[in-house]
Amino acid sequence: MANKAKLEALLTLINTSARDAIAMYERYGDVPTIDQMEPHPLDDAVDQIALKSAIRTLEGACSQLCTTLAPPAHTAINLVQVYDYACIRVAVRENITNILLDYPKGIHVNELSKIINIEPKKLARMMRLLATRGCYNEVDTDVFGNNRLSLILHSENPVRHMVSLHVEACAKGASVFYETLKDPKTAYSYEPTDAPIMYINNKEGIQGTFFDWMREDDSRRESYHRSMRGLNGIMGSLAVLTHFPFEKYSTVVDVGGGIGAFSLPLANMHKNVKITIHDLPEALVQAKGIWARDCPEAVAENRVEFEELNFFEQVPVKGKDIYYLRNIIHDWPDHESALILHNVRQALGPNSRVLIHDYVLRQLSRKQAAVEASMLGAVVAPEPLLANFGVGNMRSYQQDMSMLLLHNAKERTLQDCLTLSTAAGLKLEKVWDLAEACVLEYSAA
Ligand SMILES: C[S@@+](CC[C@H](N)C(=O)[O-])C[C@H]1O[C@@H](n2cnc3c(N)ncnc32)[C@H](O)[C@@H]1O
Structure with a gap:
């Protein structure tokens, strides 16, 4: 395939897969919008195979097209300058989604700041980053409300517990990944006790496997098990x-x-x-x-x-x-x-x-x-x-x-x-x- 034909083919894949997904949403109701405040009936469907197949092609083709056409320096920094997880960690820890449910028209960061005791200008910056990703709406300058995506972070939503596992334990392990590859004690080990999360836990005096660590704390264990219900929707x-x-x-x-x-x-x-x-x-x-x-x-x-x-x-x-x-x-x-x-x-x-x-x-x-x-x-x-x-x-x-x-x-x-x-x-x-x-x-x- 000639180079330009490849790009045209990616555009066609984007077009057809997006149209397939749109048709599926229309079978259940209206198509969703980025700022929609309620879940869509298709969000909790038991069988999402057709939708996931369409999204697999759509995400693959969109990303491949952008990576092909953007300057490599642009894409390289996009790969690493990712703080979504750090901002979501704050949102989850402070139950921002739960709080926003009481403010259907949005809440000003100054008021939100008083409820959760976080400096308002810093809070506005992280909320804006997330809203730019499509998680929360910035309904007016410095005024934020929930949307279909941010509702997933509600404390009763099991997916939120999987989000917590990623922003806490996985992020902790990732921070020492390189060190575990170079430390002679762990470099060639496939012992669960030498996993990166335990490498860092060991330094804090905690021994054993992830499961030992997870089990010993009631709230950590309960959240871990609840996160498995989140997998139903995620996977x-x-x-x-x-x-x-x-x-x-x-x-x-x-x-x-x-x-x-x-x-x-x-x-x-x-x-x-x-x-x-x-x-x-x-x-x-x-x-x-x-x-x-x-x-x-x-x-x-x-x-x-x-x-x-x-x-x-x-x-x-x-x-x-x-x-x-x-x-x-x-x-x-x-x-x-x-x-x-x-x-x-x-x-x-x-x-x-x-x-x-x-x-x-x-x-x-x-x-x-x-x-x-x-x-x-x-x-x-x-x-x-x-x-x-x-x-x-x-x-x-x-x-x-x-x-x-x-x-x-x-x-x-x-x-x-x-x-x-x-x-x-x-x-x-x-x-x-x-x-x-x-x-x-x-x-x-
Ligand atoms: C990733 S979770 C999967 C849970 C469940 N299969 C699901 O998909 O929702 C792993 C499960 O393995 C269990 N587990 C870990 N070590 C175990 C062991 N030695 N014997 C039995 N179960 C164990 C954990 O308690 C946990 O429930």
Whole structure:
């Protein structure tokens, strides 16, 4: 493709993918606007595969076009001069979204400053940065109000807890990433205790893994588990509920299921299944409280049971239909992941299935991407987009870094997944491509 034709092709991709997304919004109501103050009905749809596919192309093509046409010095500084997370940390810590709910016409920074005790001119600058990104409206000079995006930061929104995890723990780990790569103690280590977040925690006298650190503080632990409910929307992972045929099965074991971020919607949508949630004791205490409040009928009808399990040391409850592991294997380096899968394998009956729900990292080589896409039953990015959709798939690579920073762990390519699962005695049966993450379905080999 000639150079100019590539740019034209990117413009066409932007045009068609944006029009696809617009048509989807119109099916649910009006199209959203940047300053809209209410959520759109499509925002919480269970199945967002079509929308996420369109946005993957749109984001990939927009970013590739800008990077191609802008001077490189411009783009290089754009990559690093990013303070959104520092400003959002202030907004979250001070519950600015909650406060703004009482001011539907907006609040002047001088008044907001008195409520949260932050110097008004500094406050105005960070609010303006965020409003420029589309998070909060500047309705008049120095007067700020909520919008559809800032509402996500409300204290009751589970996504806000995932935002907190990123602006606190991940940012802390990222600040010493380079040092961990050069320090002889950590440089070649894949021990979870040597993850960057623990490198910095060690200096503050805290030992162990991220999970040890997370568990020891009630509010940190509760926020972490609540953040998993945020993943439903962030990764669009609940699409599995409408694509995988849960109606054909009667038992599901949610291994490392936490508070049941996946199992709660499962219990609401597929009343035929009996669910076992396996996790560590503290997570299950929180889980029981949440189920009693949010899904008491499943508890009353004995459709859910909570069973303590350390997945490194114990075999899950045996002979059930489905063993579901969402965002579990990516939390651990290969050695620990192999132990978990080995234990899960021992629980399987002849017809059991294991569903591993994580990102599958795409290749940048177009040839390799085509091979893997055919195995995944997925589409290769249309040319001239980068073969992995470029920035359209950015979160999988960012998440890979988050796993490194928090756990010394990783997201995996399809080949990485196959190597692990084959060694554990699992046979890949089918791949469910859910546009952002994938579900790999295995049987006992
Ligand atoms: C990233 S969260 C995923 C939670 C859930 N699968 C979901 O997607 O919402 C990881 C989970 O693994 C659990 N976990 C960590 N170490 C564990 C262990 N040794 N045995 C069992 N569960 C563990 C944590 O308590 C947490 O609930």
